[in-house]
Amino acid sequence: MRNKKAIFSLKNTGSGALEYRPEIDGLRAIAVLSVVFFHAGFELFSGGFVGVDVFFVISGYLITSLILKDIYTGSFALKVFYLRRARRIFPALFLVTLVCIPFVWFTYDIREIESFGQTVFGVLTFSANFVLWKQAGYFEVSNELKPLLHTWSLAVEEQYYLIFPLACMFLCRWGAKAIVCAVVAVFCVSFMVGDWGSFHRPGAAFYLLPTRAWEILAGVLGAIYLQAGSKHRLSFWWREFLAVLGLVMVLYAVFVFDAATAVPGRYLLVPVIGTVLIILFADRRNTICKVLAWKPFVTIGLTSYSLYLWHQPVFAFARHQGLIETASWRAVFLILFLAPISYFSWRFVEMPFRTNPQYTRLIRLSTLGPLVLICSVAGWFGFELYVGSRYGFSHLDVAQQFSDPGGYVVSRWPKFVLRDFNEADPRVKVVLIGDSFAQDVLNAVFESKLLDRYQLSTYHISARCGNLWTDRDLTEFISKVDRAECAKYSKYQEPKLQKLMMQADEVWLASSWRSWQVPFVEETIDRIERRFIARGRVFGTKHIWSGGGFAAYSEALSQGNDELVVEVDPQLLKINRELLNIVGENRFVDLQSLICGPDATCQNTTHSGLLISYDGGHLTFDGAKLLGHRLEDMLVLQK
Numbered sequence: 001m002r003n004k005k006a007i008f009s010l011k012n013t014g015s016g017a018l019e020y021r022p023e024i025d026g027l028r029a030i031a032v033l034s035v036v037f038f039h040a041g042f043e044l045f046s047g048g049f050v051g052v053d054v055f056f057v058i059s060g061y062l063i064t065s066l067i068l069k070d071i072y073t074g075s076f077a078l079k080v081f082y083l084r085r086a087r088r089i090f091p092a093l094f095l096v097t098l099v100c101i102p103f104v105w106f107t108y109d110i111r112e113i114e115s116f117g118q119t120v121f122g123v124l125t126f127s128a129n130f131v132l133w134k135q136a137g138y139f140e141v142s143n144e145l146k147p148l149l150h151t152w153s154l155a156v157e158e159q160y161y162l163i164f165p166l167a168c169m170f171l172c173r174w175g176a177k178a179i180v181c182a183v184v185a186v187f188c189v190s191f192m193v194g195d196w197g198s199f200h201r202p203g204a205a206f207y208l209l210p211t212r213a214w215e216i217l218a219g220v221l222g223a224i225y226l227q228a229g230s231k232h233r234l235s236f237w238w239r240e241f242l243a244v245l246g247l248v249m250v251l252y253a254v255f256v257f258d259a260a261t262a263v264p265g266r267y268l269l270v271p272v273i274g275t276v277l278i279i280l281f282a283d284r285r286n287t288i289c290k291v292l293a294w295k296p297f298v299t300i301g302l303t304s305y306s307l308y309l310w311h312q313p314v315f316a317f318a319r320h321q322g323l324i325e326t327a328s329w330r331a332v333f334l335i336l337f338l339a340p341i342s343y344f345s346w347r348f349v350e351m352p353f354r355t356n357p358q359y360t361r362l363i364r365l366s367t368l369g370p371l372v373l374i375c376s377v378a379g380w381f382g383f384e385l386y387v388g389s390r391y392g393f394s395h396l397d398v399a400q401q402f403s404d405p406g407g408y409v410v411s412r413w414p415k416f417v418l419r420d421f422n423e424a425d426p427r428v429k430v431v432l433i434g435d436s437f438a439q440d441v442l443n444a445v446f447e448s449k450l451l452d453r454y455q456l457s458t459y460h461i462s463a464r465c466g467n468l469w470t471d472r473d474l475t476e477f478i479s480k481v482d483r484a485e486c487a488k489y490s491k492y493q494e495p496k497l498q499k500l501m502m503q504a505d506e507v508w509l510a511s512s513w514r515s516w517q518v519p520f521v522e523e524t525i526d527r528i529e530r531r532f533i534a535r536g537r538v539f540g541t542k543h544i545w546s547g548g549g550f551a552a553y554s555e556a557l558s559q560g561n562d563e564l565v566v567e568v569d570p571q572l573l574k575i576n577r578e579l580l581n582i583v584g585e586n587r588f589v590d591l592q593s594l595i596c597g598p599d600a601t602c603q604n605t606t607h608s609g610l611l612i613s614y615d616g617g618h619l620t621f622d623g624a625k626l627l628g629h630r631l632e633d634m635l636v637l638q639k
Contacts, residue, residue, distance in 0.1 A: 023282045024058060025301025026292025027250075027275065031055050032304040034254045035150075036311045036338070040331040041324070047257025050271040052153050053215050053264070054250060055308075057275040059157055060219025067168055068227050078165060085161050088305075089154065091353040092345055096309045097123055100147045103317055108145075109549035110402045112320075115141040119148045122155065126162070129155040133207035145320050147313035152207050159209045160216050176224075183220050190214035195265030199484070205264060212264055215272050222276045239281040243288040246281070249274025259481045306345035311338055395554070398611060401622075402550045405614040408621055412446060413439045416458040418496045421503050427455040431497070431504045431534070435463040437591075438510035440619045440627070441539055447621070448628025450635070457504075459497050463512040465489055469524040477516045492527075501532045510539035510591075512617065513575050522582045538583045540576040542591040543569055544623075545604040547616040564604035564611070568596065594630045595623070 031051035038048025070076035097120055104116045115135055122131030129152040135141070143149050171178045191214040197205025205211040234242075253271035261267050282289040291297075300307070314334055315324070324330045421429045432438050442458060445451055461467045465486035466474050478486050492498070501507055507528050511517075525536040546552065546566050556564050572592065580588045595612060596602035604612050612623035619627060 022298050023289045023292035024062070024279070025304075026294065026297035027054065027278055028058060028301035028304040029297040029299075030250065030254075030292075031058070032307050033300065035308065036335060039311060039315050040335060041328075042331070045254060046259070047254050047261065049263075050250070050253040050257060050268065053268050053271050054275045055153065056157070056212065056215040057219040057222070057272055057279070059160075060216035061223045061279050062219075063161065063164070064220040064223035065227065067165055068223065071168070071172060076165075076169075078169075081165050082161070085158075087353045088350075089158070092306055092309055092349050093123065093151070093154065095345065095349055096313060097148065100313050103313075104147065107317070107320060109551050110399055111405075111549065112141050112145060114403070116147065119146065119151065123148060123151050126155055126158040128152050129159075129207040129209070133203055136203045136207075145316050147316040149316070150308065150312040156207075156209050156212050157216070160213065164220075180221075180224060183217050183224070187214045187217040187221065190217065191265075198262040198265035199488075202262070202485075215264065215268065218272050218276050219279070222279045225280060234281070236285065239283065240286040240288075242277045242281040243286050246274040246277025247288050247291075249277070260484060262484060303342045303346040306350060307338060307342035310341050310345065311335075314338060314341075395550075398553060398609070399550055401611050401614055401620050405618065405620060409436060409439050409443065409618050412442055413458055413460070416442065416456055418459060418494075418500065419457040421455060421457060421500065423503075425455050428453060428506060429504045430454045430456045430506045430508055431500050432456050432458045432508045432510065433461055433497075434467050434508075434510040434539075435461065435512060436618055437463070437512050437539070437541065438508075440624060441508065441510045441591075443619065443621075443624035444628035444631055446628070447625040448632055450628060450632055453635075457500050459494065459500075461489060461491055461511070462486065463514065465491075466514075466517050466520070467509055467511040467524075468517060468520040469527045470520045472520065474520075477514075492524075501528065501534055504532065504534040506537060507532070507534045508537045508539060511541070513541045513579065515571065515575055518575060518578045518582065521579060525583055525587065535587070536583070537587050537589060538579055539589045540579055540591050541572055542595060543572050543616055544595060544602050544613040545611075545616040547614075549614075553611070562605075562609075565601050566604065568592065568600050568602050570600070573600065589631070589634065591627065594634065595627055 031054035034045055034048035034051035034054075036048075037045040038051070042048075067076060067081070070081075100116070101120075104113055108116065118131050118135065119128055122128035128148065132146075132149065132152045136143075167182065168179065171182055190210060190212075194205055194211035194214060197211050250271050253268075253274070257267065278288060278292075282292065284290075284293075314337065315331075318324045318330070318334055324334065416432075432442060434441075438458065438460075442456060445454060445456065462482075462485070464482045465478060468474065469492040475483060509521075509524070513521075521538060525538065528534060528536045544566075545564055548555075553564065556562075576590055576592055580590065592602075604616075606612060606622050606626060608622075610622040611620050612626060614620055
């Protein structure tokens with residue numbers, strides 16, 4: 001039975017179907033092409049990531065329109081809705097996932113396979129956004145190499161699909177105003193949280209539904225507006241102007257935004273509002289509709305879901321094999337390669353499942369899901385099988401060092417951040433300031449007898465921002481992408497840090513020093529020693545190996561380089577020499593020389609054949625143990 005209170009001024013078509021709007025498919029084409037060219041590395045599309053936000057708005061509009069239409073006709077049923085969504089999303093998604101598995105298994109490294117397996121599990125449980133959020137970090141697999149990175153956006157929509165229909169059914173009993181008020185309220189809260197999060201919790205804000213919901217709800221409000229027939233209150237020229245303005249706003253975001261743009265906050269209002277304006281005011285009589293309804297645009301729009309699904313795996317595998325790095329003719333070739341793949345995926349996978357009722361049984365039985373689950377578990381937990389089959393079981397100990405190396409590096413650090421000193425403890429009080437290289441120093445202390453001599457408190461300052469205390473504005477030296485993040489650091493002005501330095505006997509600075517930072521180190525040390533009684537020490541930068549993961553290790557062995565000896569970057573040696581000249585022998589700790597010796601080469605294995613560093617910069621447990629023992633004697637000599 002139709003609920004009269006929940007009815008907007010709907011025109012009943014009798015079928016519950018929505019009128020086809022080719023301009024929406026054209027808008028989809030712009031969105032997906034923006035994303036594809038952005039991920040291909042074309043600088044012109046520096047803001048192409050907003051294509052995902054355009055999709056969110058379109059999704060909110062279409063799904064809400066369908067739900068409200070079905071409610072009006074009295075034909076809405078949750079089971080039918082969820083099955084329709086499953087037939088739309090899962091077949092092509094599962095196909096892409098299955099195709100990725102053998103490529104990952106035979107070409108990716110151990111850590112990369114584990115990350116992929118976790119993501120596949122997230123895809124199957126509608127939680128890929130949570131998985132990818134948790135995977136985000138300095139020591140994790142590069143996003144560019146993750147074949148299923150883009151599934152975070154599908155997870156956001158899937159979570160929305162689970163909640164919104166239930167909310168509509170619940171609110172319908174109080175009528176249209178209840179729905180509108182609830183949507184507006186959630187929109188405002190989500191936007192404010194997303195805006196705050198984009199500056200203070202960018203990882204969570206980027207991936208999670210609560211901070212992205214406002215974009216989808218913008219499309220919901222657009223659907224409600226159209227269902228109420230409000231568009232027709234404006235003249236033709238006003239609708240023409242607003243539709244043109246909408247497209248200009250979307251294209252402005254695509255070509256002007258960049259990686260430094262904080263999302264998903266206030267800046268995304270530009271493409272989101274632009275998309276809403278196109279949805280609301282583009283009709284068959286105005287210019288924008290004619291542009292977006294151009295047949296090539298419509299064709300791309302129809303295949304946009306498949307194109308979106310396939311583009312990330314293709315680019316990820318190409319980058320993993322070193323075929324592309326930035327925009328190039330190879331990237332153009334890959335984009336052209338995506339066209340037939342996307343078309344066949346749409347024509348022979350998407351459409352049969354969406355239009356043929358016989359395929360419904362496959363969806364219900366989820367025959368593809370268990371197969372993907374089995375493969376994901378094999379990828380996630382098949383560590384010994386992977387190493388044994390590809391490299392031989394004799395290498396399991398080294399391979400184990402690659403399983404979660406970043407976890408070891410950061411494991412102790414959080415417990416010591418701005419930790420109070422124990423005044424009754426006779427050990428030397430040390431404040432250790434720096435980045436992940438400082439975390440290596442902390443681990444070296446713990447893996448040696450140095451812990452009997454020192455009690456430590458730590459403070460993090462990113463090397464990208466400069467572990468420096470100076471009045472000079474360093475913005476010009478900092479990468480544009482990092483400036484917003486670096487602006488959040490109070491650095492040495494942190495009150496608790498200054499209190500600890502006042503109590504400390506020594507202040508240690510350890511960072512992955514850049515050449516531009518060297519001239520400011522002397523001022524930093526002078527400030528510390530003038531203002532506090534603490535003695536300053538500077539730990540030099542280090543580079544032990546070329547990196548490349550377990551595959552690079554295996555390749556080195558195959559070439560007879562059993563000890564993983566590499567030539568050290570001359571620039572790094574120059575930075576360490578300059579730091580030594582600036583702060584003096586008694587205040588400089590040359591980590592590079594302690595680990596590798598005085599030569600211009602470095603051996604990345606211990607006497608037992610285990611790795612000192614898994615990536616060339618950060619230390620394994622065995623590497624930290626080795627450094628700790630060598631630090632013991634040096635720090636005694638520097639007394």
